[in-house]
Amino acid sequence: MTGDLARCFWAGESEQMIAYHDHEWGVPVQDDRELFERLLLEGFQAGLSWRTILHKRENFRAAFDGFVPQKIAVYDEAKIAALLQDPGIVRNRLKIDGAVHNARAYLRLIGEHGSFSDWLWQFVGHQTIVPNKPRTLENMPSSTPEAEAMSKALKQAGFTFVGPTICYAFMQSVGMVDDHVVGCFKYRGP
Numbered sequence: 001m002t003g004d005l006a007r008c009f010w011a012g013e014s015e016q017m018i019a020y021h022d023h024e025w026g027v028p029v030q031d032d033r034e035l036f037e038r039l040l041l042e043g044f045q046a047g048l049s050w051r052t053i054l055h056k057r058e059n060f061r062a063a064f065d066g067f068v069p070q071k072i073a074v075y076d077e078a079k080i081a082a083l084l085q086d087p088g089i090v091r092n093r094l095k096i097d098g099a100v101h102n103a104r105a106y107l108r109l110i111g112e113h114g115s116f117s118d119w120l121w122q123f124v125g126h127q128t129i130v131p132n133k134p135r136t137l138e139n140m141p142s143s144t145p146e147a148e149a150m151s152k153a154l155k156q157a158g159f160t161f162v163g164p165t166i167c168y169a170f171m172q173s174v175g176m177v178d179d180h181v182v183g184c185f186k187y188r189g190p
Contacts, residue, residue: 005185009137020054026186027176028128032116035174036106037067041100042170043161044090050169052090059088064099072103097136098160105158121176123150129177134189136182143168144177 008142013020029035041060045053053060055080063086065071077166083089083096090122113119118126132137147168171177180186 006183007186008179008181008184010050013075014051016054017051022068022186025173026175026178027181030117030121032110033067033069034068034079035120038163038173039170040064040102041171043098043102043167044095045169046095046161046163046166048090056089057170059086063089069106072100073107075100077105096146097163102159102161105154110156115190120150122150123147124155124176125169128175131177131179131189134182135179135187140179140181141168144171146177147171 003028005022007018007021008025015148029038041053041057048064061131063083080093080096080100084091084093109119110116112171121127129146145162148164150171151167152162154167172179177189180188182189
């Protein structure tokens with residue numbers, strides 16, 4: 001743990017959650033593959049806690065071939081059946097099928113647009129949004145117009161498990177929005 005620094009409430013006491021908060025959450029990500037991984041993990045989180053997903057992340061990486069879209073896009077029924085038996089990941093048929101579906105949509109999208117990163121970052125004007133009023137637990141949104149626009153565009157591109165709430169959590173995770181709360185040592189709002 002990093003001393004007695006004040007953090008966002010959700011970081012809790014888990015060493016893994018604290019490290020994620022301090023070194024990953026809200027840090028801008030530009031790498032296409034890493035953005036793809038984070039989007040898939042947010043989809044797997046739907047209905048679960050982020051802590052559950054974070055604690056299984058290395059298992060997910062191993063099970064899903066390092067989140068290489070080209071590999072996931074060609075998963076067949078045997079591979080999906082094996083994933084459904086893997087206790088190290090979330091064994092939800094719809095989410096696993098969604099990951100395969102999303103890998104195919106990703107490949108189509110980069111075939112048309114070249115860069116997943118550039119395409120995603122357009123929804124925030126290619127820069128991190130820092131809210132113009134201090135963030136507290138009470139005023140933290142679950143979605144924004146930018147997340148709604150991203151969700152709609154991803155769905156039109158063929159992605160699944162990309163509702164506005166998932167997209168907003170993804171945007172927070174990859175630094176498209178800086179939602180560290182007042183009192184957190186990483187807070188940089190007004």
